[in-house]
Amino acid sequence: MSQYTLRIACSDEKGLVYKVTKILYQNQLNIEKNDEFVDAENNHFFMRTVFSGDVILQNIKEELLKILPENSHLELKEHHQKNVVILATKEHHCLSDLLVRNEYNDLDFNILAVIGNHDFLRPLVEKFGIPFHYISAENMSRESHEDLVNECLQQYNLDYLILAKYMRILTPEFIQDYNQKIINIHHSFLPAFIGANPYKQAYNRGVKIIGATAHFVTNDLDEGPIIYQDVIQVSHSKNAKEMAYAGKDVEKIVLAKALKLVFEERVFIFRNKTIIFE
Amino acid sequence: MSQYTLRIACSDEKGLVYKVTKILYQNQLNIEKNDEFVDAENNHFFMRTVFSGDVILQNIKEELLKILPENSHLELKEHHQKNVVILATKEHHCLSDLLVRNEYNDLDFNILAVIGNHDFLRPLVEKFGIPFHYISAENMSRESHEDLVNECLQQYNLDYLILAKYMRILTPEFIQDYNQKIINIHHSFLPAFIGANPYKQAYNRGVKIIGATAHFVTNDLDEGPIIYQDVIQVSHSKNAKEMAYAGKDVEKIVLAKALKLVFEERVFIFRNKTIIFE
């Protein structure tokens, strides 16, 4: 029996849970997990329902759209593994962690390819039998490089683009092409230490805690909706380089946890924030 | 308009959410928060719904009982402040934290009285205008002491009995009288270091992390359903006394967080575990 995830985001009104679950009940579907949240400030309703049963998706969708408010956002999909392409530069720790998870199916995804703006990580990627594309950014404009990346990506039918320590800033045009599909790991506890060299910034400020942030990428650098964050304690005895070393383990785990939440369709983006049903 | 909390625990079956929310919808009630959980292993369903509106509680209850499976556990109450009595011995840190929260309404409860088996904490309690009863346990049996405590408690209409570092073991009879109403703070990360002197045990074992556990009290000492736990890191440089000092802050915060969850009716007890809707 197939498993489906229904996701609804719409203006809040009385009876939404009742009306939605009525349709599922009348279609003899079995709810396995059901979560709702109302953003009271914005009067917005979010619902995620995992159910199983025999169903014609299009029919359920039509029934649901009839009872939902106008301009509702509705998703209803059969469970499927997410296809991703990873962009990386020279640092291996997030990429290698994802390659291993892919190899052992520890995360419900499928790495189609890795694109590097350096060739440095090719041996690692090829160990795992994943295609590696080296697209140098040297001696060309940001736009020209992105055109090459984009061209390369055309051959892949991807759900998400993962920036696994990809050390280049993307243009608004590129981001727009992959709206709500790009996930980045930033090596600080955002919004602290936006921009370059966050560990150096953290060292200079003398913080006692450092962290990492996985977020969707939007036009504002390091300002997209946050998916997951975690931190570790540091002391005066760690210099910027040692902080960076200690931070790597946080980065890779934060990225993997964020991807798990996204791949399980637990994450809603609403304005510049996320609603996450754990 | 009044706010109500509906809590249901019953065997799982198809359509429960639909049937329950239908009744709420037909009575024109406004759901503010709705959570469900199915314990798949035991096929048991849990639901907590906060709603507001004009309602005759008895009618709603009857309607709900008609559509729920037999032997369902159903609670439906208007929001009210919980009344508690605190038992303490000589350590002040959990008690003082609760007295301050009570004074400033930082926790949705009302401390009716404090009972001490020593007179030591009287000055603290009386600063806050709360009755303090000194019931010494010296020169008498455990049962005789509990009879005195019980007698004292008769004058109070209490929802919960809080053991705020109460250093006496309760008899099964006493516990039975306050079934699912006694909450204790244990000064270890249970189930590690059950019993006396957990910090001494932790020091001797050389652990790198210590913690505290708030739990409901059942007949098995330190074995009741866990509500909340937290930990802090320690190093070899802390002796047992210093661990105990550092642990006090964890204990008081863990107890307060657990009480908040319980007072907001977020905690279900099922067998020896808790389901908690946060």
Added chain:
Amino acid sequence: MSQYTLRIACSDEKGLVYKVTKILYQNQLNIEKNDEFVDAENNHFFMRTVFSGDVILQNIKEELLKILPENSHLELKEHHQKNVVILATKEHHCLSDLLVRNEYNDLDFNILAVIGNHDFLRPLVEKFGIPFHYISAENMSRESHEDLVNECLQQYNLDYLILAKYMRILTPEFIQDYNQKIINIHHSFLPAFIGANPYKQAYNRGVKIIGATAHFVTNDLDEGPIIYQDVIQVSHSKNAKEMAYAGKDVEKIVLAKALKLVFEERVFIFRNKTIIFE
């Protein structure tokens, strides 16, 4: 037998530990705890030694100054309880936590008085027999208000001035008068959310972690040397007010931990950072 703490900060050079411990050994003093740190980037040496024995402090100091580099910072004091005055406004949680610790000697300090720019916290303070001074800031300049505060402080021989949720910005002149003696608790994980309403800022940004920071106060608002920080996880379901509530427990514990470190003379300030020997 008395206990002393020796603190040295100076340019690093070979043999410092040897030369210092030689003097202590020749004076038959017993080292109980010894910590050193070298800031390699700035070639600066820090040492903290706790020792006991019979000693004429002035003689030891003179011996030490002979072997230390020029411009060394040297402190050598017999152990003593720190005297503090607390500034507060309307929020009680940090203040009440400190009042209770003072009452039970849970922190090695002595609260001489509390000054409020509102009269709201007087009943709490007076419960514990501590003088409360209400110095309203209404209808006067910042400087005039600080003059009154300063005048009030003259009667107290204080080691530290604690800002326990004191909701006023201090002038550089006031801060200069109490250089390295003012400790503040800021309700965010600095440097994130500097300035007013950090919980509102955190809510708007959609962070998944909030925190608190205890720091020395310098002229740059929220930019002084950080002593201690801690965080808790939050979810989309918490609004700004609930974040603020959850954050209060972090704030009070972070402030108390920072004060413990400072009172035990474990904290060195060097440029805009702290070196802390735990």
Added chain:
Amino acid sequence: MSQYTLRIACSDEKGLVYKVTKILYQNQLNIEKNDEFVDAENNHFFMRTVFSGDVILQNIKEELLKILPENSHLELKEHHQKNVVILATKEHHCLSDLLVRNEYNDLDFNILAVIGNHDFLRPLVEKFGIPFHYISAENMSRESHEDLVNECLQQYNLDYLILAKYMRILTPEFIQDYNQKIINIHHSFLPAFIGANPYKQAYNRGVKIIGATAHFVTNDLDEGPIIYQDVIQVSHSKNAKEMAYAGKDVEKIVLAKALKLVFEERVFIFRNKTIIFE
């Protein structure tokens, strides 16, 4: 210029730091990091000094032994990469994490080989060009299997033997052969949930926190000196299998952090505990 680590553990007496640093100073050695700890309860002194300079190790050792109490434990070694062999079974997550760190020199060690009691992990290990020895334990006694493992290990000159989710209990004889050289990762916050299936135990107990523990292996199963521990929060919604999944990330990071501490010679074993200079 070479870097050396000096480690001393002995009965405490006055002047030890002075006497040791005097020898280092007279030999014109440059102390880069110096830590001491006195276990007051047992009157035992621990010191770790990292220094650089030109030195004949044997001479320094002899000088030191002259001034140290009898039965002192003294180690003085030039910095060197640690050689390890890893034992594993079927779970890959700790092993793959270590293989990647080895590949990129993220941890100061050298994996000589991996031994599996199943052949399952061979492809992973061979991707990284590390020898994999499959030594099945089927149809033979524990002793016979260990004889084969031991025989295999003879070809390697190892500093440490890492149990990376090795699902077999070792005999006291085997452990004795590698005294203080075997490091294990246990998938619980020890001493909670000793023995088999700790996640199942944790699920059954309804804990709100799970963890992992890296420890030296001694004859008492799961009772050896603890090096590092960490935890994560879980809720009622996670079953035993999901707890195990979430726990894997903690396990691999805890093991790597413990190994870093050990490889940097920061860990002293004293009786059944560790003293760790971070």
